[in-house]
Amino acid sequence: MPALDSYVTLGRSGLRVSPLTLGTMTFGEDWGWGADPETSHQLLSTYLDAGGNSIDTANIYTNGHSEKIVGDFLAARPGLRDRVVLGTKFFGNLHLGDPNGGGAGRKSLIEQCEQSLRRLQTDYVDLLWLHNWDRSTPIEETLRALDDLVRDGKVRYLGFSDVPAWVASEAQTIAHFRGWSPVVALQVEYSLLARTVEGAQIPMARAHGMGVMPWSPLKNGHLSGKYRRDRAVPEDSRRAGMVSGTSEAECAVVDEVDAVAAELGAAPAAVAIAWVMGRPGVASTLLGARTPKQLQANLTALDVTLDDVQRARLDAVSVPALEFPAQYLAHAPILQFAGATVDGVTHAANPPLAGSRTRY
Numbered sequence: 001m002p003a004l005d006s007y008v009t010l011g012r013s014g015l016r017v018s019p020l021t022l023g024t025m026t027f028g029e030d031w032g033w034g035a036d037p038e039t040s041h042q043l044l045s046t047y048l049d050a051g052g053n054s055i056d057t058a059n060i061y062t063n064g065h066s067e068k069i070v071g072d073f074l075a076a077r078p079g080l081r082d083r084v085v086l087g088t089k090f091f092g093n094l095h096l097g098d099p100n101g102g103g104a105g106r107k108s109l110i111e112q113c114e115q116s117l118r119r120l121q122t123d124y125v126d127l128l129w130l131h132n133w134d135r136s137t138p139i140e141e142t143l144r145a146l147d148d149l150v151r152d153g154k155v156r157y158l159g160f161s162d163v164p165a166w167v168a169s170e171a172q173t174i175a176h177f178r179g180w181s182p183v184v185a186l187q188v189e190y191s192l193l194a195r196t197v198e199g200a201q202i203p204m205a206r207a208h209g210m211g212v213m214p215w216s217p218l219k220n221g222h223l224s225g226k227y228r229r230d231r232a233v234p235e236d237s238r239r240a241g242m243v244s245g246t247s248e249a250e251c252a253v254v255d256e257v258d259a260v261a262a263e264l265g266a267a268p269a270a271v272a273i274a275w276v277m278g279r280p281g282v283a284s285t286l287l288g289a290r291t292p293k294q295l296q297a298n299l300t301a302l303d304v305t306l307d308d309v310q311r312a313r314l315d316a317v318s319v320p321a322l323e324f325p326a327q328y329l330a331h332a333p334i335l336q337f338a339g340a341t342v343d344g345v346t347h348a349a350n351p352p353l354a355g356s357r358t359r360y
């Protein structure tokens with residue numbers, strides 16, 4: 001795996017980011033399971049000292065406290081702010097009862113950006129993300145307001161998060177033809193326990209020049225090695241008190257991660273993160289950690305190299321059920337090319353579906 005200072009360009013852009021981005025949803029204690037400011041600053045130091053340059057936060061994380069913690073850290077270190085790629089998100093409403101306090105309308109998102117800049121104590125963010133789809137605002141309005149923020153120098157690049165693929169696709173096409181700032185990155189949930197984004201989101205991102213930044217690569221810690229079928233949920237974890245609800249299929253994935261980790265002498269979390277990092281379309285994977293020890297373990301994903309057999313085992317045990325037409329279309333080349341080799345892909349002369357009762 002590449003080192004933290006083996007930077008990659010994010011999507012179809014010239015923005016260089018580390019292959020792992022430091023997530024800061026765990027910064028601040030307002031949500032009951034985060035780190036205090038001092039520990040959060042240790043996490044930032046550990047990541048940056050190792051060569052990392054990309055930090056992800058959001059206005060809504062611990063109700064603004066996460067941004068404040070990051071802003072205090074950067075403000076205390078002159079010159080550092082311009083060296084890091086600082087991303088934040090708008091959408092989450094911090095002013096309950098005010099219908100324009102959140103969402104993606106022009107009034108709302110410009111004000112949210114201004115408030116984020118104040119908490120982060122900076123004049124600009126490198127990446128501004130639409131955190132969720134706002135189904136009641138026309139996408140043109142959101143895009144045009146975002147483009148104004150870029151032109152005003154308050155934002156360098158744009159990203160989308162948790163938006164239906166058809167919306168992101170439509171938005172990118174509109175931005176392209178109107179000459180507005182493009183969306184260069186996409187945040188989606190992606191891990192060995194959450195792979196449905198392989199159906200539409202990731203192919204869409206690759207086609208539209210959006211670098212994928214997977215979030216929750218450990219499925220909230222589920223793939224860290226501490227959740228096992230025969231063990232109680234640790235008291236100090238974010239999942240404490242939740243009904244476990246882990247299915248047999250999910251346990252099988254955890255078992256396979258453990259088995260590969262044992263073969264490599266690696267931490268299960270490192271194996272799970274390395275699997276995500278190596279998936280097509282993935283640019284920079286978001287790390288979540290509450291303690292320096294967790295962060296150190298997760299950074300060792302950079303030392304893990306999964307061979308083809310190990311990757312195939314992990315792929316097989318976690319294979320997702322994709323929404324129509326992804327699975328249906330997997331057979332289309334066989335039907336279309338009838339045994340010929342096209343674009344370097346050879347398709348069997350006798351399709352595996354021949355003889356099945358399915359008719360196309």
Ligand SMILES: NC(=O)c1ccc[n+]([C@@H]2O[C@H](COP(=O)([O-])OP(=O)(O)OC[C@H]3O[C@@H](n4cnc5c(N)ncnc54)[C@H](OP(=O)(O)O)[C@@H]3O)[C@@H](O)[C@H]2O)c1
Pocket residue numbers: 022023024025026033056057131161162187188214215216217218219220221222224226236237238239269286287288289290293294295297298
């Ligand atoms: N765009 C979005 O909608 C969205 C949504 C979610 C997250 N994100 C971003 O993605 C980042 C990562 O998400 P995430 O925090 O959910 O990631 P995650 O890696 O799936 O989960 C992180 C949590 O797992 C536990 N953990 C992590 N490493 C561990 C280790 N080595 N050993 C044992 N436990 C470990 C810790 O929780 P406990 O110690 O409490 O168990 C930690 O807070 C966030 O910080 C945020 O920046 C974005």
